[in-house]
Amino acid sequence: MEGGTPATAPILKLDGIAKSFPGVRALKGVSFEVRPGEVHALLGENGAGKSTLIKIISGVYQPDEGTIALDGRPARFASPQEAQAAGIATIYQELLLFPELSVAENIWMGHAPRGPFGTIDWAKARAKARELLESLDIHDLDVTRTVGSLSVGNRQRVEIAKALSHNARILIMDEPTAALTEHDVERLFGIVRRLRERGVGIIYISHRLEEIFTLADRVTVLRDGEYVATRDVKDITTDDLIAMMVGRRIEALFPKMEAKIGEPVLEVENLVRRPMTRGVSLTVRAGEIVGLAGLVGAGRSEFAQVIFGVTPAESGTIRIGGQPVRIRSTGEAKRHGIAYVPEDRGLQGLVRPMKILENASLAVLGRLSRNSFIDRKAERQLAVDAVRKFSIRASSVEQVVNELSGGNQQKVVLGKWLATQPRLLIMDEPTRGIDVGAKSEIHRLMSELAQQGLAILMISSELPEILGMSDRILVMRQGRIVAEFPRAEATQEKIAAAMMSDVPVAGAA
Amino acid sequence: MTDATISTGQRLRRSLGSHEAILFVILVIALIVLDQLTDRFFTTSNLLNQGRLMTEVALVALPMTYIIITGGIDLSVGSTLGLCAIVLGVTWQNVGLPLELAVVVALATGALAGFMNGWFITRVRVPPLIMTLATLALYRGLAEGISEARSVRGYPEGFYILGQGEVLGVPTQLWILLVAMIVFWVVLEKTTFGRALYAIGHNETAARFSGIPVDRIKLIIYTASGLMAGLSAVIFVSRVTTTRSDMGTGLELDVIAAVVLGGTSIFGGVGTITGTIIGFVLIQLLKNGLALTGVKGDATIIVIGSVLILSILITTLLERRRSRD
Numbered sequence: 080m081e082g083g084t085p086a087t088a089p090i091l092k093l094d095g096i097a098k099s100f101p102g103v104r105a106l107k108g109v110s111f112e113v114r115p116g117e118v119h120a121l122l123g124e125n126g127a128g129k130s131t132l133i134k135i136i137s138g139v140y141q142p143d144e145g146t147i148a149l150d151g152r153p154a155r156f157a158s159p160q161e162a163q164a165a166g167i168a169t170i171y172q173e174l175l176l177f178p179e180l181s182v183a184e185n186i187w188m189g190h191a192p193r194g195p196f197g198t199i200d201w202a203k204a205r206a207k208a209r210e211l212l213e214s215l216d217i218h219d220l221d222v223t224r225t226v227g228s229l230s231v232g233n234r235q236r237v238e239i240a241k242a243l244s245h246n247a248r249i250l251i252m253d254e255p256t257a258a259l260t261e262h263d264v265e266r267l268f269g270i271v272r273r274l275r276e277r278g279v280g281i282i283y284i285s286h287r288l289e290e291i292f293t294l295a296d297r298v299t300v301l302r303d304g305e306y307v308a309t310r311d312v313k314d315i316t317t318d319d320l321i322a323m324m325v326g327r328r329i330e331a332l333f334p335k336m337e338a339k340i341g342e343p344v345l346e347v348e349n350l351v352r353r354p355m356t357r358g359v360s361l362t363v364r365a366g367e368i369v370g371l372a373g374l375v376g377a378g379r380s381e382f383a384q385v386i387f388g389v390t391p392a393e394s395g396t397i398r399i400g401g402q403p404v405r406i407r408s409t410g411e412a413k414r415h416g417i418a419y420v421p422e423d424r425g426l427q428g429l430v431r432p433m434k435i436l437e438n439a440s441l442a443v444l445g446r447l448s449r450n451s452f453i454d455r456k457a458e459r460q461l462a463v464d465a466v467r468k469f470s471i472r473a474s475s476v477e478q479v480v481n482e483l484s485g486g487n488q489q490k491v492v493l494g495k496w497l498a499t500q501p502r503l504l505i506m507d508e509p510t511r512g513i514d515v516g517a518k519s520e521i522h523r524l525m526s527e528l529a530q531q532g533l534a535i536l537m538i539s540s541e542l543p544e545i546l547g548m549s550d551r552i553l554v555m556r557q558g559r560i561v562a563e564f565p566r567a568e569a570t571q572e573k574i575a576a577a578m579m580s581d582v583p584v585a586g587a588a
Numbered sequence: 589m590t591d592a593t594i595s596t597g598q599r600l601r602r603s604l605g606s607h608e609a610i611l612f613v614i615l616v617i618a619l620i621v622l623d624q625l626t627d628r629f630f631t632t633s634n635l636l637n638q639g640r641l642m643t644e645v646a647l648v649a650l651p652m653t654y655i656i657i658t659g660g661i662d663l664s665v666g667s668t669l670g671l672c673a674i675v676l677g678v679t680w681q682n683v684g685l686p687l688e689l690a691v692v693v694a695l696a697t698g699a700l701a702g703f704m705n706g707w708f709i710t711r712v713r714v715p716p717l718i719m720t721l722a723t724l725a726l727y728r729g730l731a732e733g734i735s736e737a738r739s740v741r742g743y744p745e746g747f748y749i750l751g752q753g754e755v756l757g758v759p760t761q762l763w764i765l766l767v768a769m770i771v772f773w774v775v776l777e778k779t780t781f782g783r784a785l786y787a788i789g790h791n792e793t794a795a796r797f798s799g800i801p802v803d804r805i806k807l808i809i810y811t812a813s814g815l816m817a818g819l820s821a822v823i824f825v826s827r828v829t830t831t832r833s834d835m836g837t838g839l840e841l842d843v844i845a846a847v848v849l850g851g852t853s854i855f856g857g858v859g860t861i862t863g864t865i866i867g868f869v870l871i872q873l874l875k876n877g878l879a880l881t882g883v884k885g886d887a888t889i890i891v892i893g894s895v896l897i898l899s900i901l902i903t904t905l906l907e908r909r910r911s912r913d
Contacts, residue, residue, distance in 0.1 A: 389797065409797060409800075426791070427793050430787050430790045433787065433790060441795075452778050452780075
């Protein structure tokens with residue numbers, strides 16, 4: 080069927096894989112296979128289910144449904160160790176090496192060659208480590224150096240050698256080029272090609288479409304946890320891939336209502352905070368919802384945290400309501416009427432062991448107190464009002480936030496920040512990890528708030544959310560705004576293309 | 589909601605099972621047992637005298653409660669006390685300042701020592717354990733250097749009122765302690781500052797993201813810790829009529845033991861002034877009662893250690909049973 084690749088039998092074959100987590104269906108009916116000597120790319124938006132699939136292949140999760148076959152025989156990996164023993168190695172984005180140990184020690188961690196008395200034969204370990212590296216055409220790496228002193232590219236090579244020391248036949252590479260320099264990327268490609276010649280099957284995950292066209296033989300696309308298609312790379316174009324990734328109808332989930340757009344509330348010019356914010360300019364007006372799209376790592380949250388004073392700007396100007404301001408702390412941002420509903424609810428948004436009551440008032444304690452004595456009655460009233468207004472499902476305002484569902488937790492965060500009566504609301508992934516019902520409630524709230532004249536900057540990795548909620552869409556890549564679309568002109572394809580483009584971003588700063 | 593009806597029973601059970609309540613029961617039992625063992629223990633004069641001896645640890649335990657609630661620690665309090673005592677003696681005798689002014693300088697020295705800790709912890713991001721371990725050595729070294737191994741004595745009679753005198757039949761320093769206890773209790777229980785301490789202890793990042801000036805608050809509590817160590821130093825000198833550079837050695841252990849015994853979690857976010865008060869009272873009474881019944885010093889430490897473990901054990905067991913309910 081797929082013409083070009085030699086029709087050898089697959090090493091690994093997954094069929095009808097399904098996996099659910101409480102409240103979320105992560106994968107459904109996914110099929111995937113890897114043949115010896117092929118680079119098989121796995122592609123999909125954030126949340127499409129790539130990571131879950133990888134974790135099933137590498138034994139971290141067990142599928143709820145479906146079969147896994149290794150060399151044509153059914154297999155079941157109860158743990159990562161079992162998958163590893165079967166010849167499946169994974170190289171994660173964050174490398175799992177011991178920085179204090181040497182290259183050879185890292186490669187042989189757990190299965191070092193033994194000497195006569197069961198002691199580790201270090202001479203042999205070093206020699207075999209050198210052999211492994213040389214087989215990958217790596218001749219410039221001293222196996223006695225500590226891994227912590229190596230460059231990211233070199234560490235990755237060590238990780239690959241380590242995988243091979245387990246006689247890996249399948250190598251999973253999760254965004255391997257994300258942190259590499261161009262030169263390192265070239266070398267990595269060389270290594271991958273060498274492994275392919277040796278008959279290793281490689282599962283290659285990357286957002287960079289260009290890499291997929293350079294390196295991969297086949298590509299499988301996932302979308303919303305479902306299998307879309309597997310294609311030979313030489314038969315398809317970039318546009319085909321993007322269409323496959325995003326090609327779903329926009330659900331009528333988002334009741335975006337018309338709002339009167341007024342004066343600029345936030346005006347940012349050439350804002351810099353290295354390394355992630357590298358010259359951002361944008362405007363958000365009263366009543367306007369501006370969607371900020373981009374890949375993970377594009378610098379969107381980092382930018383939001385510069386505005387919010389968590390990591391103050393190094394240069395550039397911020398104007399609030401036309402007045403230039405300096406924001407050096409979160410307290411100052413709050414006083415200027417900025418509210419930030421952060422991406423990581425548990426870490427940044429809430430003090431989870433505390434009650435709803437105490438969380439709801441945390442950002443407005445100053446207002447709820449007289450001579451710094453907390454007015455308990457006013458505090459309780461605030462929380463009771465928030466619970467009613469946002470229909471937070473809780474036994475009482477005394478309930479500890481930790482016991483609430485994700486959606487209700489998010490509403491507490493929202494309530495906490497709206498209590499500050501902000502002029503600008505920054506929402507970072509406002510509906511991540513919450514169920515569909517709560518999601519549309521939060522969208523309805525956003526719409527209402529915009530109608531009341533609040534300026535909203537929404538960061539989201541879900542394109543339907545961006546398209547559904549935004550009056551205007553900005554795309555961020557490599558710490559800069561690279562594209563802008565009015566609501567009427569925006570399409571998933573245009574935004575995705577801008578997010579994933581490989582054109583270097585022109586230096587504005 | 590049936591909120592009110594459920595919570596009466598729950599609240600009762602919660603308050604009965606609270607760490608403070610358990611400690612209080614242990615305290616009462618200790619009082620009864622010690623009273624049975626010796627008739628010299630449960631007398632007004634003995635108890636007041638014990639209050640006198642307890643004050644220095646108690647005054648420092650109050651800000652230490654704040655610090656531990658935020659997830660920090662201050663190991664340098666004993667050395668700060670020593671340094672302040674020496675500064676008091678030297679500025680009065682050698683520099684020739686009036687005693688009142690010398691007291692002010694000693695208090696300022698304590699505050700400055702605490703501020704130093706706080707500054708490095710918040711600005712340079714040195715972990716509190718490391719920073720205050722360093723200043724534990726540094727401040728003691730300074731005290732020894734300044735004193736040159738000489739002690740200062742011969743303070744004017746009036747000065748001894750603070751450490752040895754009485755007001756309305758109660759030792760002077762107990763009045764100071766009473767005021768300090770009330771202030772620290774009110775601030776922690778009733779004010780935005782107290783709420784911020786708990787928030788920082790549970791989740792510093794979220795506190796920061798809520799616009800709470802986390803660094804300023806930490807700076808204030810470490811400074812307060814130094815200041816209270818300075819106050820303890822002045823009272824200590826007045827009580828023992830002399831100044832030596834080794835004063836307050838090991839104080840940090842007594843202070844931290846009292847705070848932890850009082851139920852403040854070393855992981856942050858949990859703790860009360862009431863608990864700390866019961867903590868230092870219990871430790872002092874055990875020490876005294878055991879000494880009166882003829883138990884030697886080493887055995888006293890064993891008993892205190894055991895009480896510490898026992899109280900934490902009971903609380904943990906009750907906590908576990910409650911979460912199973």
